[in-house]
Amino acid sequence: MIKQSGRAQRILLPLLNCGAIVLLWQLAVTERWINPLSLAAPFEAARVAVSSFNILLPHILATIYATLLTFVLSSVGGMLLGTLLLHWRSFRLAVYPSLVMFQLLPKIALAPLFVVWFGVNILSRLSFAGFIAFFPIVLATLAGLRATDPLVLKLCRSVRASPSQIFWQVRLPYAVPLIMSGLKVGMTLAITGVIVSEFVTVQSGLGYIIVFASSNLQIDLMFAALGWVSLIGLSFYGLVLLLEHLILKRLGAPIPAGLSRPGEAGP
Amino acid sequence: MSAEAFSAAISPEARRLEGWRRFAGEAALPAGFILICLVALEILAWVLAVPEVLFPSPSRVLTALVLNASVLSYHAALTMSQVLAALVLSLVIGVAIAMVFTLSRVINDMFAPLFVVLQIVPKIALAPIFVVWFGPGNLSHLGFAVCLSFFPILAGARAGFEETSAEAVRLCRALRAGRWQTLIHVKLPMALPQLFVGAKVSTTLCIIGVVLGEFVSAKAGIGWYIVQAAALSQTANILAALVVLSAFGLLIYGAVAAGEIAVRRRMFG
Numbered sequence: 001m002i003k004q005s006g007r008a009q010r011i012l013l014p015l016l017n018c019g020a021i022v023l024l025w026q027l028a029v030t031e032r033w034i035n036p037l038s039l040a041a042p043f044e045a046a047r048v049a050v051s052s053f054n055i056l057l058p059h060i061l062a063t064i065y066a067t068l069l070t071f072v073l074s075s076v077g078g079m080l081l082g083t084l085l086l087h088w089r090s091f092r093l094a095v096y097p098s099l100v101m102f103q104l105l106p107k108i109a110l111a112p113l114f115v116v117w118f119g120v121n122i123l124s125r126l127s128f129a130g131f132i133a134f135f136p137i138v139l140a141t142l143a144g145l146r147a148t149d150p151l152v153l154k155l156c157r158s159v160r161a162s163p164s165q166i167f168w169q170v171r172l173p174y175a176v177p178l179i180m181s182g183l184k185v186g187m188t189l190a191i192t193g194v195i196v197s198e199f200v201t202v203q204s205g206l207g208y209i210i211v212f213a214s215s216n217l218q219i220d221l222m223f224a225a226l227g228w229v230s231l232i233g234l235s236f237y238g239l240v241l242l243l244e245h246l247i248l249k250r251l252g253a254p255i256p257a258g259l260s261r262p263g264e265a266g267p
Numbered sequence: 268m269s270a271e272a273f274s275a276a277i278s279p280e281a282r283r284l285e286g287w288r289r290f291a292g293e294a295a296l297p298a299g300f301i302l303i304c305l306v307a308l309e310i311l312a313w314v315l316a317v318p319e320v321l322f323p324s325p326s327r328v329l330t331a332l333v334l335n336a337s338v339l340s341y342h343a344a345l346t347m348s349q350v351l352a353a354l355v356l357s358l359v360i361g362v363a364i365a366m367v368f369t370l371s372r373v374i375n376d377m378f379a380p381l382f383v384v385l386q387i388v389p390k391i392a393l394a395p396i397f398v399v400w401f402g403p404g405n406l407s408h409l410g411f412a413v414c415l416s417f418f419p420i421l422a423g424a425r426a427g428f429e430e431t432s433a434e435a436v437r438l439c440r441a442l443r444a445g446r447w448q449t450l451i452h453v454k455l456p457m458a459l460p461q462l463f464v465g466a467k468v469s470t471t472l473c474i475i476g477v478v479l480g481e482f483v484s485a486k487a488g489i490g491w492y493i494v495q496a497a498a499l500s501q502t503a504n505i506l507a508a509l510v511v512l513s514a515f516g517l518l519i520y521g522a523v524a525a526g527e528i529a530v531r532r533r534m535f536g
């Protein structure tokens with residue numbers, strides 16, 4: 001039960017299985033086992049994704065731009081606030097319960113309100129997505145900075161390390177795994193927020209294409225856009241993973257094996 | 268040292284009183300913060316005379332909440348029953364898939380990487396396709412919510428099954444327990460703490476799934492109510508609906524968290 005299967009099996013099996021699923025899916029649609037109005041054939045969708053690339057490109061770029069900007073803004077803001085909360089005790093005591101509550105609230109439901117506040121421009125999309133991605137990053141940063149081994153802190157104090165030395169050379173490196181975990185959630189939430197906002201504002205972006213195509217019953221186009229969304233989501237997540245890997249390697253810390261943990265699942 | 272001796276000398280009643288006072292102090296700060304924020308918003312809205320469409324004052328939201336209480340509770344009940352159904356369904360589906368993965372190495376190797384990738388993909392983009400598949404009714408919201416929310420449960424259950432101590436599994440084998448028996452009687456109970464970690468994430472995702480499904484297509488429900496209010500620029504009503512939604516969301520989350528505490532207490536004393 002515990003024994004691991006061979007490396008070849010672990011890599012080849014999923015790939016073969018994936019290929020088989022795609023082929024079966026293609027066959028099911030072309031042979032009309034499934035109504036082609038409800039599911040696009042994968043090869044057909046891929047053809048549309050490439051052939052209508054010229055039309056899709058501005059929307060792909062709009063989604064990428066909004067997602068990256070959201071991620072950068074909310075992670076910088078989140079880490080700064082997390083650091084502030086670490087150092088300002090009474091502010092932390094006052095705000096922390098509200099932050100946890102905000103993390104749990106279904107903030108997606110606020111999407112239409114951001115349209116009322118900011119209109120249908122990019123500002124509305126950025127602020128909504130940032131509002132969604134921000135909270136997990138703050139909480140992860142705070143939790144990470146507070147996770148330092150107390151013995152190490154005691155040692156630092158006994159050798160008269162200055163507060164800034166303690167922060168930069170001890171607390172921050174200790175916090176890296178939790179901060180990166182928060183950044184992974186933040187990245188998934190950033191793209192989620194952007195897509196939902198594009199659903200609601202209906203101006204540009206892949207979310208707009210998806211809504212537009214589904215209301216026109218252009219299932220091929222819709223699946224092409226879904227493919228692009230997945231590709232963008234996976235590559236951005238991969239970027240954060242790469243960043244985590246590089247930082248942990250530099251610090252000489254153990255690198256987690258799995259791609260993602262239960263708490264990091266996004267919508 | 269002397270402080271400890273002093274606190275040991277005071278009576279238990281006094282110590283209990285001290286504990287209460289400390290609890291009050293810890294609760295007072297956050298509650299006071301929220302109260303000050305609300306009062307500040309109220310005064311700001313009043314002094315700056317912000318148009319109500321842009322920013323209704325907290326008292327105006329409260330009025331909207333009271334005035335629309337019956338309508339809101341109707342829609343909230345509809346949404347929340349779907350959220351609960353989605354939570355139960357994703358628990359069943361997530362645990363069932365995790366069990367199949369644990370029972371068969373080959374199936375695990377074939378499908379597990381796929382599920383990990385799917386967990387990362389922004390599945391929220393799938394909302395409109397569920398309308399195409401299931402029509403603009405409750406079924407599509409339910410399907411979408413389950414599609415979002417069974418992943419954390421699956422991940423939690425798998426982590427839990429894998430964490431079962433090797434000694435317990437070996438003992439089961441020595442006692443000639445079958446794989447299925449081991450799974451049901453040993454691995455499943457031992458996986459409960461991890462399962463609850465997943466279930467807590469899932470609860471929030473269920474609410475998001477149902478509400479977003481109602482955004483895209485619905486004839487009733489809190490999501491539908493919010494979209495309608497937004498179309499009519501009734502900002503106070505949007506916020507009132509959000510307050511109701513948040514209250515129910517926190518209630519369900521609290522129930523799951525209470526279940527977790529009860530299970531942990533029973534398992535680990």
